[in-house]
Amino acid sequence: MKKNHWPIRLAGLLLLSYTLLVVSVMAAGTVGSESDPLVTLSYLNDTFKADLLKALDEKIAARDKELSDKLSAQVKADTEKLAQTTGVSVGAGSAGSAGSGDTFSVVTLSKGQTLTGEIGCEVMLRVGTATCVAGSSPGLIDETTAGTLNSGKALTQNHLYMMTIADRGVKASADTVKLLVRGGYTVS
Secondary structure (H helix, E strand, O other), rough: OOOOOHHHHHHHHHHHHHHHHHHHHHHHHHHOOOOOOOOOOHHHHHHHHHHHHHHHHHHHHHHHHHHHHHHHHHHHHHHHHHHEEEEEEEEEOOOOOOOOOOOEEEEEEEOEEOOOEEEOOOOEEOOEEEEEEOOOOOOOOEOOOOOEOOOOOOOOOOEEEEEOOOOEEEEEEEOEEEEEEEEEEEEE
């Protein structure tokens, strides 16, 4: 006798289908929820990337400032230590300063201030007007024209002048005068 098993098979198939359906609905219910959100490409490109780059720029700027401040403090400490060791004041544009012999420094003078250079000091007038200060002739050697400039005469902009005798200098006759200076000098 043949037994008919199709109702049991149908019930098993229905139970299996129901189980798969419940598992699928539960899995689909958690995707995109607060505990497991969906992330779209437009969100990543438009919002997340912009926020990330902004935060990164802020961190870089803060770190750059921190390192710059540390470097400035270290340079200042080393400069002071060098000045104490050698007895030479280092800087540009302050009274009693000495420039490097191989590079030009920018020195800004106010009207009436005088830059007095050591022998061999070179100056170039870049901004404003200035006159030669000297106790005797020649005052300054104009290296550009191979001439001389006597006391009280105006310097020509972009000409290179050299002090070949002690106590020679340049006096600012404009409110702001900018000079390129190479060699030792003082400002008074």
